[in-house]
Amino acid sequence: MRNTKKATILLAAMAVDAGSSGIVSGATPPPPIARVIEGDRALGEYLSGECVTCHQLSGNYDGIPSIVGWPAPWLVEAMNDFKAHKRANPVMQTIAGRYSAEEIAALAVYFESLMKQPPR
Amino acid sequence: MQTTRRSLLGGALAFAGAAVTGAPMVRGQAKPRVVVIGGGAGGATAARYIAKDSKGAVDVTLVEEGQTYQTCFFSNLYLGGFRSYESIVHRYDRLASEHGIRLAQQRAARIDRDKKTVLLADGSILPYDRLVVAPGIDLKYDSVPGWSREAEDLMPHAWKPGRQTQLLKARLDAVPDGGLIVMVAPPNPYRCPPGPYERVSMMAHVLKATGRTKCKIIIVDPKDRFSKMGLFQEGWEAHYPGMVEWLAPSVHDGIKSVDPKTNTVVTGFETYQAALVNVIPAQMAGAIAREAGLAGASGYCAIDPASMKSAVDPNVFVLGDACVAGDMPKSAFSANSQAKVAAMTIRAELTDSRAFPARYANTCWSLIETDDGVKVGGRYEPTPEKIKEVEGFVSKTGESKELRKQTYEESIGWYAGITADIFG
Numbered sequence: 001m002r003n004t005k006k007a008t009i010l011l012a013a014m015a016v017d018a019g020s021s022g023i024v025s026g027a028t029p030p031p032p033i034a035r036v037i038e039g040d041r042a043l044g045e046y047l048s049g050e051c052v053t054c055h056q057l058s059g060n061y062d063g064i065p066s067i068v069g070w071p072a073p074w075l076v077e078a079m080n081d082f083k084a085h086k087r088a089n090p091v092m093q094t095i096a097g098r099y100s101a102e103e104i105a106a107l108a109v110y111f112e113s114l115m116k117q118p119p120r
Numbered sequence: 121m122q123t124t125r126r127s128l129l130g131g132a133l134a135f136a137g138a139a140v141t142g143a144p145m146v147r148g149q150a151k152p153r154v155v156v157i158g159g160g161a162g163g164a165t166a167a168r169y170i171a172k173d174s175k176g177a178v179d180v181t182l183v184e185e186g187q188t189y190q191t192c193f194f195s196n197l198y199l200g201g202f203r204s205y206e207s208i209v210h211r212y213d214r215l216a217s218e219h220g221i222r223l224a225q226q227r228a229a230r231i232d233r234d235k236k237t238v239l240l241a242d243g244s245i246l247p248y249d250r251l252v253v254a255p256g257i258d259l260k261y262d263s264v265p266g267w268s269r270e271a272e273d274l275m276p277h278a279w280k281p282g283r284q285t286q287l288l289k290a291r292l293d294a295v296p297d298g299g300l301i302v303m304v305a306p307p308n309p310y311r312c313p314p315g316p317y318e319r320v321s322m323m324a325h326v327l328k329a330t331g332r333t334k335c336k337i338i339i340v341d342p343k344d345r346f347s348k349m350g351l352f353q354e355g356w357e358a359h360y361p362g363m364v365e366w367l368a369p370s371v372h373d374g375i376k377s378v379d380p381k382t383n384t385v386v387t388g389f390e391t392y393q394a395a396l397v398n399v400i401p402a403q404m405a406g407a408i409a410r411e412a413g414l415a416g417a418s419g420y421c422a423i424d425p426a427s428m429k430s431a432v433d434p435n436v437f438v439l440g441d442a443c444v445a446g447d448m449p450k451s452a453f454s455a456n457s458q459a460k461v462a463a464m465t466i467r468a469e470l471t472d473s474r475a476f477p478a479r480y481a482n483t484c485w486s487l488i489e490t491d492d493g494v495k496v497g498g499r500y501e502p503t504p505e506k507i508k509e510v511e512g513f514v515s516k517t518g519e520s521k522e523l524r525k526q527t528y529e530e531s532i533g534w535y536a537g538i539t540a541d542i543f544g
Contacts, residue, residue, distance in 0.1 A: 046476045049169070049460035053453060053481075054530075054537040063533025090513035091483050091497055091530075097511060098479075098499050 039109025159184030162440030162455035163254035200322030255406025299395030446506030485531035493528030
């Protein structure tokens, strides 16, 4: 039985609900809420199949950046930025846009757990 | 060999089941067996992921006739002189050495779905619990009047990678300045939707780079429109003015015939005498899939969108160009993506590993001229009817040179990534 590594990730997310979208005179915007999400490494490993078509699992760079061994918060931030279209690449915007916060956390935990491989 | 708890337990249960129910002997195997037919982007990825993720709990055999694999993707860049031929050739060694996949360097002759066996050309028989069929395409040699298998060296298709790709390059290099090249484009659905038009771009690039700017390339197309049409047409006008002409059916009035001996192409509108004719014919699933009764009237194989299982046999999965993948194009990226869903499903069924919802992705990059790359892609999810696109994107006309260069560099990174993901 595989030992499933779990880690918790803090996600700062804007509180979005029906009430906060309406602009009310004098109302202050709701503060960001922090969500603690447990990264599901096994889910991350499955989902990573989509990433490693381009981002090499070896950590090699041939025109697409390595994400192997990234600290989990880096990947969460990058994915959230693509999701919010704060970063420009349409491939990544499309990919990140379909992931839930739980799925992003799972990916982050999985890639954090990997080590770069020595070049062949 | 390491004996896992899973295999011991699985074997004991299967043995007990066989004793009680008289199940076939294959159920009594300690390890479940998966046979994969076809060592391309779909098949090799499936074999690798099943073997890698099951860590020896599944016996995986990859049946592939070729000793090496030449990628169809990026073969246009070889044609354009951007890559060496060697750079698109890959070996299967690491699939065996790193993941314990058995390599059967044989042609798969027949599938017996009732007995759950695959007969190889040398007469040996491989039993399977699950079968992955990923043979790619076969060409419809009778789809262009006058063209045939015997004529494929006179009018090369180069739509299956290898010797034909090298032949097309040699023929391109021999076209004299002022010579005419005619491409007979394929009808839908076919392998690599932007491929013919990237190929035309690469041909024009080679002609221009070697000073043969009086040459002309005419595309006789059975389709009214094509993938990345606006992007290619903008690029052809900008980079190769007067060299590329695309003819829709309403303009050429039908492809009446070709004569490989005289290099002529006859349309309803005109007869072309060419220095080189590239016939890309209509296509269908590879013969092994069709002969096993997996393909429908379309010539391609219907699948369950949630698992990539054949619609007619739950023990068989069909991947890549051979299947009907709904909104997904026939591309290596698609096949690689589908393979991961199939591998996850197969492992879940055979080893009780966790199952996850299917999700699919694709991106197709094309090169129009040096550092002028474009892309189209999307994300896909299963619905009861088909694999449906849920989000998509395409490069825009008028993009900056910097962005186009980045897109090209991204495609180089993708090639390194996907070939490592397929072949290890």
